[in-house]
Structure formats: structure tokens, C-alpha cells
Amino acid sequence: MAASGAEFAGRHPGWPAKLGPVTVRAGTVRLRPPRLWDGRAWSEIRLRDKEHLEVWEPTTVGSWSERNGLSAWPPQWASLRSLARRGQSLPFAITLDGAFVGQITVGNIVRAALRSAWIGYWVSSRSVGGGVATAAVALLVDHAFSAGQLHRLEATVRPGNESSLRVLRKVGFREEGLFLRYLDVAGAWRDHLCFAITAEEIGAGLVAKLVSEGRAQLP
Numbered sequence: 001m002a003a004s005g006a007e008f009a010g011r012h013p014g015w016p017a018k019l020g021p022v023t024v025r026a027g028t029v030r031l032r033p034p035r036l037w038d039g040r041a042w043s044e045i046r047l048r049d050k051e052h053l054e055v056w057e058p059t060t061v062g063s064w065s066e067r068n069g070l071s072a073w074p075p076q077w078a079s080l081r082s083l084a085r086r087g088q089s090l091p092f093a094i095t096l097d098g099a100f101v102g103q104i105t106v107g108n109i110v111r112a113a114l115r116s117a118w119i120g121y122w123v124s125s126r127s128v129g130g131g132v133a134t135a136a137v138a139l140l141v142d143h144a145f146s147a148g149q150l151h152r153l154e155a156t157v158r159p160g161n162e163s164s165l166r167v168l169r170k171v172g173f174r175e176e177g178l179f180l181r182y183l184d185v186a187g188a189w190r191d192h193l194c195f196a197i198t199a200e201e202i203g204a205g206l207v208a209k210l211v212s213e214g215r216a217q218l219p
């Protein structure tokens, strides 16, 4: 019988892990569990990148500076670590040439007969346009469908988020439909396009696909 979320308590498949390296136009991308000492880089980037990030992120309590100041990181980090240990999430820091540049997370993991989750990500405005998010998504999808034992991943994106739509299409997510008033983002209920991919669709893997298309290189 398929395992439920509770059965994985204390031994979450696919966690912890270090993924990569994959080299893209911007440099070498790796994924690793978030660390307490990522706080300074995380906060510096996010305080500087309010305009780049806020319009695409779920609405939460508090001002941008309260939610992204240095003191906001330890509780966020502890929450990510706790969800990962309980088998509900696979949260990773994205590094580019060794420096923290963003986050990518597989969240809301449901096991048993569904084995499904969502995937979400952000990258510093100073590191965009060079294939970083594409490499991160490919690495994490491959991992989630192998060591992570998942079968389906969903990504929901606002229709105007051209770069995120491009990331998902490049790696091979399928567009499944439009969710009306789906998520409270930047203070209002926003429509989102739903994309998905299942384990049967990745062939030899999404990293291998990027390499075969000349979008990425392995060491």
C-alpha cells in the first residue's frame, strides 16, 4: 500500500539533499537546504527586490520590511526545516557560483494515492535572465520524482508573469487551465494559470533535457 504523509515522519524521502551542480549562462547552480546563516543574504536581496518580488507573492501579514528584515529569517527558516522534517515540504536555497540568490520549494506534499505537491521559486533581480530558475526547477523536479517519490507537481502562475511562464514551458510543464480568483497576491484575489507535470513526462530527466537542448552543462 502507498505510504501516507504520517508514515514518512522522521524519514522524509528526498530530504535532506544537495542537488547540482548544473552550469547555465549565469554560472553554476546548486540547491541545498536553507541555513540559519542565509539570513543576511536573504534579507538584503528581498528588501532591495520589493518591486521585483511583491507583485507575484502571496499576501501575508505585516509590511514588506517587517516580513523581510533580518529578524524575519530565523522563524521562517525554522518553519521550513520543520515542514521538511515532517515530510510536507522540500525547501531549498538556490546558490549561483556558491552565493545565495533565491529559493525554490516543493510544498503541500500529499502522499498516499495522490503523491502530489506544488512548486514555487524566486531569484534575485541581479541574477535573472541567465537560466538560474530553469536549472533550479529542473533539478528539483528530477529529485522530487526520484528520491522524493512524488508523481505530480503543479505550478500556478499569474498570466502576466512572462518570465515564470517561460521557465515552466522551457522545462516541459503543461498548461492545464485558468484558476479564477485563485490566490491572494499583492492584496487581491488573482487568477492563476495552472501548469503541471507528472513523472511519466520527464523521460531521462529535465536536467538531461536542458543539457540535450544546449541550455545547461554538467561538470
Ligand code: ACO
Pocket: 052, 053, 056, 119, 120, 121, 122, 123, 124, 127, 128, 129, 130, 131, 132, 133, 134, 135, 155, 156, 157, 158, 161, 162, 163, 164, 166, 167
Ligand atoms: N517576456 C518573455 N520572456 C521573458 C520575459 C518577458 N517579459 N522576461 C524574461 N523572459 C525570459 C528570459 O529570457 C528567459 O528565457 P530564455 O532562457 O529563453 O532567454 C526566461 O524568461 C527566464 O528563465 P530563467 O533565466 O531560467 O529564469 P530567471 O532565473 O530569470 O528567474 C523568475 C525567473 C524566478 C520568475 C524571476 O524572474 C523571479 O524571481 N521573479 C519574481 C518572483 C516570481 O515571479 N516567482 C515565480 C512565481 S510563480 C511560481 O513560483 C510557480
